[in-house]
Amino acid sequence: MKITTSLVKPNASESDALIVAAYSDEKFNSTIQETDQLLNGQISKLHNSKDFKANGGEVLTLFSDTGKRVVLIGLGKKDKCDLDTLQSAATKATKALVSTPANSVSNYMTDLSFNNIDQATACKIIALAASHAAYRYEATKNFKKDNKHGLDSMELYSSEDVSQSAAIAEGVKTTRELGNLPPNICTPKYLAKEAKKISKQYENCSLTVLNHKEMNAMKMGSLMAVARGSRNMPKMIVLKYKGAEESQKPHILVGKGITFDTGGISLKPGANMDEMKYDMCGAATVIGTFVAVAEMQLPINLIVIVPAVENMPDGDAYRPGDVVTSYSGKTIEVLNTDAEGRMILCDALTYAQEFEPQVLIDLATLTGACVVALGHNASAVMSKKTQLPQDILAAGEDIHDRGWPLPLWDVYQKQIDTSFADMQNIGGFAGGSITAGCFLSRFCEDANWAHIDIAGTAWNNKKEGATGRPVAMMAQYLINESNK
Ligand code: BES
Ligand code: MN
Ligand code: ZN
Numbered sequence: 001m002k003i004t005t006s007l008v009k010p011n012a013s014e015s016d017a018l019i020v021a022a023y024s025d026e027k028f029n030s031t032i033q034e035t036d037q038l039l040n041g042q043i044s045k046l047h048n049s050k051d052f053k054a055n056g057g058e059v060l061t062l063f064s065d066t067g068k069r070v071v072l073i074g075l076g077k078k079d080k081c082d083l084d085t086l087q088s089a090a091t092k093a094t095k096a097l098v099s100t101p102a103n104s105v106s107n108y109m110t111d112l113s114f115n116n117i118d119q120a121t122a123c124k125i126i127a128l129a130a131s132h133a134a135y136r137y138e139a140t141k142n143f144k145k146d147n148k149h150g151l152d153s154m155e156l157y158s159s160e161d162v163s164q165s166a167a168i169a170e171g172v173k174t175t176r177e178l179g180n181l182p183p184n185i186c187t188p189k190y191l192a193k194e195a196k197k198i199s200k201q202y203e204n205c206s207l208t209v210l211n212h213k214e215m216n217a218m219k220m221g222s223l224m225a226v227a228r229g230s231r232n233m234p235k236m237i238v239l240k241y242k243g244a245e246e247s248q249k250p251h252i253l254v255g256k257g258i259t260f261d262t263g264g265i266s267l268k269p270g271a272n273m274d275e276m277k278y279d280m281c282g283a284a285t286v287i288g289t290f291v292a293v294a295e296m297q298l299p300i301n302l303i304v305i306v307p308a309v310e311n312m313p314d315g316d317a318y319r320p321g322d323v324v325t326s327y328s329g330k331t332i333e334v335l336n337t338d339a340e341g342r343m344i345l346c347d348a349l350t351y352a353q354e355f356e357p358q359v360l361i362d363l364a365t366l367t368g369a370c371v372v373a374l375g376h377n378a379s380a381v382m383s384k385k386t387q388l389p390q391d392i393l394a395a396g397e398d399i400h401d402r403g404w405p406l407p408l409w410d411v412y413q414k415q416i417d418t419s420f421a422d423m424q425n426i427g428g429f430a431g432g433s434i435t436a437g438c439f440l441s442r443f444c445e446d447a448n449w450a451h452i453d454i455a456g457t458a459w460n461n462k463k464e465g466a467t468g469r470p471v472a473m474m475a476q477y478l479i480n481e482s483n484k
Contacts, residue, residue, distance in 0.1 A: 361449070384408050
């Protein structure tokens, strides 16, 4: 969906549909009054009869004599209207239109004044929510020809610049599409191919991909241990974007790219195992963020690194009890082959540091424990630094794609000590997300590093699928960095 802005009033709009919003405790503004005239007074009639009270969540589609659709939405009380309210109202209003014949919409939600929300933020939230609502997964599904979906364009009533929101929306879409693809299609090789496409599509981009032979020769023994069980060979995907002088050290994002996680020999139970196709959502997130940054042409240097591996049980698979030597030289006792994410990430993080990042962030659907701790609303942000996680969390607040901190105190480290190697790959039941973070921290001692566990936020359920989170948080973080 193309997102633009304009200051054309409702009666001059050429769009197929209009979206107008009202508070329940404020008089209708001029936009609603004008729209009411277009509708021969339908809105005031519905309001006077209390059929429409403008409570939060209320949505009505009305029709003008000339065949224009008007989606009327309620936002509830003005001082209770927060980013959640705006986000869900924009989603609902857009969803009311996506399967109608309307292709274009003028959205007047931003013609309201907000309590504690500036116009630029309101525009961002509404643009992203609308684009999100207009997305439908189509890659492997046959739709009837008349089953129209989506909107080609949305015009937001504003004088703000929404090009960054549009870029982020594009990144989110990329991430959702990759996340939703089935594991027989979205293999490590496929991810590398998509990365190639992206590197050719935008200015200032380049790509290198390490194959299994190269990674073996480099002695990435931890990543290669996980990879051994699969016929789909692993890839290390390195996407570079150069938006600043060579002398400016890069921001590096590393994304867990387990294209399917069976658990390996420590096999997962059958129920919902299919959802482990989403175990590459860290990879999808960093690739989507790359798209957003390249689209915006931010004045920073960005490197995105994706260790892409499939975790399968096999006669040659790695086993519980194995001790492997990571790329860093540190040895790891494998006590559970289902704790594979950290096994591939540690080698990718060690590799990433060869590019001398100013900031190193990994994103991973790393632990089920993270879903227990924070549910589906916050990504878990962990770091041993103070400023970096604060900046990440602040960016998440800015764009309403939020994180929440978990501690990486040294007292947790002993849970992954073992007599048989430098560390073991699981830390037991207590603080499962934190001990996974502790494991990674042992490979990032000299870096300005943060780890983000997105197990609760990257996908929703079978129907909704990949959410594209936290691309917005990451893109906003990099925008904020580029403004420093
Ligand atoms: N990919 C999973 C984590 C996961 C599970 C994310 C369910 C979302 C929903 C990860 O590889 C994994 O299996 N982690 C184990 C770690 C354990 C063996 C220490 C887990 O969380 O159970
Ligand atoms: Mn696993
Ligand atoms: Zn996994």
